[in-house]
Amino acid sequence: MTTVTAPPKLSILVENVRKTFLLRHTHSFKEAFISKIKKKQTSTSFDALKDVSFEINEGESVAILGYNGSGKSTLLKLISGVLEPDAGRIRTRGRVGALIEVGAGFHPELSGRENVYLNAAILGMSKKEIDERFDDIVAFSEIEDFIDSEVKHYSSGMFLRLAFSVAIHVRLDILLVDEILSVGDAPFREKCRKKIRELIGEGKTMVVVSHDVGTVRELCDRGIVIKKGVKIFDGPVEEAIEALKNQ
Amino acid sequence: MFRRRYLLRLLVRKGVSTRYRNSALGWGWSYVKPLTQYAIYFFIMGTILGRGRGGIENFALYLLAGIVVVNLFNEAFTNATKSIVDNKALVKKIYLPRELFPVAAVIVAFIHFLPQAAVLTIVAALMGWVPTALELAAILLGTLIVVLFATGLGMIFGAVNVSFRDAENFVEIIRMLATWFSPVLYSYVLIVDKLDQVGHWLGTLYMLNPLTSAVELFHYGFWYGTTTDSRPTPPHLLVFSLVGLAACFVLIIVGQVVFRRFERRFAQDV
Numbered sequence: 165m166t167t168v169t170a171p172p173k174l175s176i177l178v179e180n181v182r183k184t185f186l187l188r189h190t191h192s193f194k195e196a197f198i199s200k201i202k203k204k205q206t207s208t209s210f211d212a213l214k215d216v217s218f219e220i221n222e223g224e225s226v227a228i229l230g231y232n233g234s235g236k237s238t239l240l241k242l243i244s245g246v247l248e249p250d251a252g253r254i255r256t257r258g259r260v261g262a263l264i265e266v267g268a269g270f271h272p273e274l275s276g277r278e279n280v281y282l283n284a285a286i287l288g289m290s291k292k293e294i295d296e297r298f299d300d301i302v303a304f305s306e307i308e309d310f311i312d313s314e315v316k317h318y319s320s321g322m323f324l325r326l327a328f329s330v331a332i333h334v335r336l337d338i339l340l341v342d343e344i345l346s347v348g349d350a351p352f353r354e355k356c357r358k359k360i361r362e363l364i365g366e367g368k369t370m371v372v373v374s375h376d377v378g379t380v381r382e383l384c385d386r387g388i389v390i391k392k393g394v395k396i397f398d399g400p401v402e403e404a405i406e407a408l409k410n411q
Numbered sequence: 412m413f414r415r416r417y418l419l420r421l422l423v424r425k426g427v428s429t430r431y432r433n434s435a436l437g438w439g440w441s442y443v444k445p446l447t448q449y450a451i452y453f454f455i456m457g458t459i460l461g462r463g464r465g466g467i468e469n470f471a472l473y474l475l476a477g478i479v480v481v482n483l484f485n486e487a488f489t490n491a492t493k494s495i496v497d498n499k500a501l502v503k504k505i506y507l508p509r510e511l512f513p514v515a516a517v518i519v520a521f522i523h524f525l526p527q528a529a530v531l532t533i534v535a536a537l538m539g540w541v542p543t544a545l546e547l548a549a550i551l552l553g554t555l556i557v558v559l560f561a562t563g564l565g566m567i568f569g570a571v572n573v574s575f576r577d578a579e580n581f582v583e584i585i586r587m588l589a590t591w592f593s594p595v596l597y598s599y600v601l602i603v604d605k606l607d608q609v610g611h612w613l614g615t616l617y618m619l620n621p622l623t624s625a626v627e628l629f630h631y632g633f634w635y636g637t638t639t640d641s642r643p644t645p646p647h648l649l650v651f652s653l654v655g656l657a658a659c660f661v662l663i664i665v666g667q668v669v670f671r672r673f674e675r676r677f678a679q680d681v
Binding site: 245 | 417421422425429432500501504505506507680
């Protein structure tokens, strides 16, 4: 008997992507106009990513490694769709969710409950889905007693726990994780890791950006190293960590 | 955007419920502010400058109808213009259809308009207003024109505002013009006559302003029926209204296009 394994399905495609930031020196019509007359340069450009290409298959867990300013976060924002590439193309299959700076959509004047609904909807959930998962979200964050008080009265730890809990309960196919495993105290961090391992086990595609070698080693099996906007290594995670150190 | 109806509803609810948080008067401000404005205009225009120059009967109601509709425009337009910048944190970090923000802002303004419309209805009823179907249709058409007009303009200015905060100040000027360049404080006859002396096209241009149509539609809906003298509604009001409505649809399409072009840069510029 022969088993035919289906070829792995492509989950994220990044092809010859370039992202240029224009640093504008003018911030009003007047300045822009005067600069134009004086033929002064109104902006300087800066390539955050230069011709980056890679493919990630479904179920893979990939770390993006690089030092500050290498373009990691820009890459993550491009994959999530917040930014658009200036050249090349990016394709993703399924629902993409980003654990990038969780809590961006929280409004301090609303209660925890209202914020859970608002943020889950922002992250793309329907009312029915949120109703179903609401209890799980609150239980995970461990702030049941305060769920109906305004978020502005929360401690920063409570706030982050709730925000993270919402983000991690959104049903996703691709999960982008940016330095958020530093949320909360040690037991909560461990809980988050467990949850993420669970998601990896379910076959979700995962892209992790972290400076913490331990986290990366634990969660990922492949690493992509970026230096000044250029991909310099793509392969097994241990070798990637070495490549990062030796660059 | 239609797929994210639920999110839109939550954004509107957030806009409505956080608007007057931490203020004792709360939504009372929605009455106090327009009433103050109304009182000033009524006193200056009605009493000092002589009851509604050009002898407008029931000037109190005439003025109220106009102010309510122009306020809807100003509120919706201003909110929509600021909406992208106000939601900076989200625009920068999470991908979602950004049109939701100006649209939600306009809807919040509309909800804000409802209590004012209720006051207007009560005042009109006290003055013996019994609406006919045609009058109600005029009111609805006027509201529709204003909402579409504000949405279209709001998308354009909201998008520009991301890169150039000048847009916000420009909107302030438009707000001022909106009150004075539509027949809110005076009768359209006065200005159109003056403009016609300069050139007929100028009078036509004035009438082509969708806000003029909307204000006149409100006058027709709420005020006209309570007067006894047969001061005519502006000639061709229906034509001008429909042209205005068509113009608003075009504006919305233009707004969409502009918005799309600028949207690419929202996350990095805001």
